[in-house]
Amino acid sequence: MQTLVICIDRDNDLGDKANVLAPLIGREANIEAAVKLATADPEDSDTNTIFGGVKILDELLAKGVDAEIITLAGDRNIGIISDQKIANQLDMLLKKFPAESAIFVSDGAEDETLIPIVQSRMKIDSVRRIVVMQSANLESTYYIIKHAFNDPKISQTFFVPVGLAALIYAFFLLIDYSQGAIIGILAAVGLYMLYRGFSDTVDFYWEKLKDSFYSGRLTFFTYATAALLVLIASLVGLMNVWSLYTSQGIWYYGIIPLITSFINSTIWIYVLAILFADAGKIIDSKQHSEPTARYMSPAFFVTSLGFLLWGATRYLISINPVMGGTETGLQDGLQIFVYSIVFAIVLALAGIRVSSKPREQGKKSKR
Template identity: 30%
Template sequence: MTTLVVCLDRTDDVGRKTGLRSPVVGWEAVRALVTDVGLADPEDSGVNSLLETLRVAQDLRDENEEVVVAVVSGDRESMVSADRAVAKQIDELVATYDPDSAVVVIDSAEDERLVPIVESRVQVDSVDRVVVRQARDIESTYYLLKQFLADEELRQTVLVPIGLTFLVFPMLATFLGPAQGAAAITTVIGIFLLYKGFNIDDWIARVGHQVRESLYSGQVSVVTYVVAAGLTLVGLFAGVLGVSSLDDPPGVVIPAMQFAFDAVPWLAMAALTASAGRLLDEAISDEPIRTSFLNLPFIVVSVSLVVRGFSAYFLEQQGVEEPFSVPAYEFGVVSNESFTITAGERLALFVVVAIVISLVGARVASYFSGTRNGDEAELADGSGSTIAEPDRESSADSPSELTDGGPARESSPAIDSEPTADPASEPGSNDEPDSRE
């Protein structure tokens, strides 16, 4: 009784990695193929399929059966051509060895589709499916989980919130109800994820470090920042009071404009106070004042004027704010009657003044920047002249270069690069010995 033990490879991994053409028939040929495939790709499960084929053949030989070992591969062009190539090779094996039955060895669902082709040619007694005991993905997951559990920071970041959720949710569900408990838990988890996602903890640590450094170094900006925080709170409070004084306004635009109109002056003063403290720190330090700090107060005033102008325009259009009236005045020979400025005229005036202030700020910043660059250039020129003069004096006072002419000429790269001339033609080459004599 002859049994065909055949290993099926539909995608031709064996031929692609070893360069051999199938079918590969014979015990020694398949055993050599195991080495070739293993050296080409040690992680390929096809190596296990080939070894399983040899093991099954060895077991059948131990039972005194005649065994033919073969490896059949498909084609890489298409699935149809691969199936036809396998069918042709099975026909050749059946015609050559005339087996009574077959044992098919496969290692994937893709190769299992070839089993009906083999069954149509020869009786199949068994289908041996090779499953690798330790798959790479499972092993990688295990080691990643082990590394995760060994990292203390990751444990505190992931496991602690999950554990607290499992502990708190039953209590909340008992006292408040499942819906309220789930809502509270999801809210806390969302806040925690945002806290970690925006790196708020790093920002808090950085701000705390800067505050400590400012306190220990005695910077003026510490006091101005506190004053700016107080002015910001006052501005927010003033904005809320302004919104609360409205009589049931429709929509959201009017309350937002009222809040901006009342809060912007205080917020602008807070920003100016903070920038003034920063400017004082820059002026006290040895380093020159940066252009951005010089331009910041002008930008703050310009932006506040624009916001104030637009908010006043919307409020005046809705009748919330009264039109701006200029009272009558008399100053010497100059006098004027009272008049009213419309909303558009006031908005244009605010915008023009803001643009002028921003241009003045840019001009002031560029002026101080140019003055600083000029001072640095003068310092650089002065340092160069003071370094060059000692070199000239030292070269003039060196007696070795004046009296010893030979080494001086040898050490000069300009003289060494010139072609060698006749000693008699060199001036002073023969005169010096005569004068010493």
């Protein structure tokens, strides 16, 4: 085959709205799917993308080019998950239709982010963006704003942080503590922005958690326990810092001592959370007769890092008179710091030893 016309539905509107399973192969299958999608949602632009691809296919066939049209669909969780699904569909279709080149058809810049994925597998001769021409009334500012706010992608990005800020401000006004409203709003909006920034990573680990739950793996329990421990550690650290802050104020203790106190009071709970998550991987690997060395070595390194941070923060607290350090505490803090370094080195060496065993076994098996 000479040319593939590739239409992209990155957020899987075909599946969610029209109950059509991708990939779609051939002119008839694509037209039928486009009609179903247009019936379910006449305003969805993916319908025009497919009809635009069919028009390009007809033009190529009229010129005597050996061509075929396919439509690939991703997932409503746009990002790693949807892109992996589209890449897997493309790999499967290229085994059936080993085309020389492709024409990439999309309805906007979002779908066109997949161009590198297609280019890594075949040559792209042309990129066609299907833009719908509208009447003057539909192009009015009111229509654009109304439909933008009805779009879940835009409304979630805009309304959620504004709604959170309004609720937090109203709550602090209700308890007559307006000063805390600024802290609460900044914290909530900051957490939301972090989630949006790491949404792909969060979705990836959420999918792994669901897979472990439905497959009956122990990692579901250990991951849930680890997440709970992280939450508890954060609350313990924040309460400790808050008690110091409310007693004398940040300018009395300083930012670094408060951070030191937070790390010192939470480090071992964080380490325990990581060890719990790691233990689930080790047990599941043993049950499935898989190698466990790659999961055991991180446990040594994490514990080693825990000793280093705990010893360093204990020493910093002991030398700071504001945090309660005394001359006797200085000696104890220095001893703890030295012992923690020794323990950390021993555990790191043990981790290196454990991680090197699979390589040594691999070399022996080759011989």
